[in-house]
Amino acid sequence: MRFRQRRNQLTTIQSQIGWIDNVGGVKDAVRNYFEEVYQEPELDRPNLDGIEFKCLSSMESESSVADFADEEIKATVWSCGNRKSLGPIDSTKNFLKSAGV
Numbered sequence: 001m002r003f004r005q006r007r008n009q010l011t012t013i014q015s016q017i018g019w020i021d022n023v024g025g026v027k028d029a030v031r032n033y034f035e036e037v038y039q040e041p042e043l044d045r046p047n048l049d050g051i052e053f054k055c056l057s058s059m060e061s062e063s064s065v066a067d068f069a070d071e072e073i074k075a076t077v078w079s080c081g082n083r084k085s086l087g088p089i090d091s092t093k094n095f096l097k098s099a100g101v
Contacts, residue, residue, distance in 0.1 A: 012021045015029040056064070 010026055010030070012019055013026050013029050014020075015032075020026055020029050
C-alpha cells in the first residue's frame with residue numbers, strides 16, 4: 001500500500017518555466033494547468049429575457065399530481081415476473097406477492 005502511495009505522489013512537475021520541485025509550486029502549476037484547460041472562452045450567448053414561456057395554470061398543476069391507487073400498485077406488482085428485483089435492497093416481487101400486496 002505504501003509503495004502505491006509513494007508511486008502516486010506528484011513530487012516534481014515540468015512547467016513552462018522548467019522543473020518545479022517544491023510543494024507550493026507543484027500545487028500552483030497543477031491548478032494553473034487545469035484552469036487553462038477548462039477556461040471557457042467568452043461567448044456571445046443567447047439571452048432569453050422577454051421571451052414568454054407556456055406555463056401550467058395552478059389548476060392544471062394540481063390536477064397533474066395524484067396518489068397511486070392500491071389497485072394500480074397491485075396490478076403492476078402482479079404483472080411483473082417473480083424473480084425481478086425491486087432495487088438495491090434485493091428483495092423480489094415474489095416476496096411482495098406472498099405478503100399480499
